[in-house]
Amino acid sequence: MSNETIPARSGEFDGRVLDELYATIESRRGDDPRESRTARLFAKGEKKIAQKVGEEAVETVIEGVAGKPGALIEESADLLYHLLVLWAARGVTPGEVWAALAARRGISGIAAKAARKSSPD
Structure with missing residues (x-):
C-alpha cells in the first residue's frame, strides 16, 4: 500500500x-x-x-x-x-494507534510482527 x-x-x-x-x-x-x-x-x-x-x-x-x-x-x-x-x-487515544500504524507503513507485516515479539513490553 x-x-x-x-x-x-x-x-x-x-x-x-x-x-x-x-x-x-x-x-x-x-x-x-x-x-x-x-x-x-x-x-x-x-x-x-x-x-x-x-x-x-x-x-x-x-x-x-x-x-x-x-x-x-x-x-x-x-x-x-x-x-x-x-x-x-x-486511556489509549486514537492518535496513539494511528501513530503505531504509521510507524508500520512501508514495513513488511512479517518484519513488523517479529519486532513486536522481541519488544520487552
Missing part, C-alpha cells in the same frame, strides 16, 4: 469520523448509564467492554465469510465502536 490516501466509497468519509466518535465516547463517560449505551459500558468496566469487542469481532468474522457485504459493514461498525470504547476505558 502506498502513502497516498485511499479514497472512500462514500464522499463523506475522510477518516476523521473515528476521532469524532472517540470524542463522543469520551463525552459520555459520566452520563447516566440508563440513558447512554456508552455510559453503561463504562459502568460495567473494562472486562465487559473487552468481552463486547470479542463478541463483535466474532460476528464480524462470521459476516466476513458469509458473503453478506451489508451485514459485514454493520458488524464492522459495531466492532470499531466497541474497540474505541475499550481504548477510552484503557
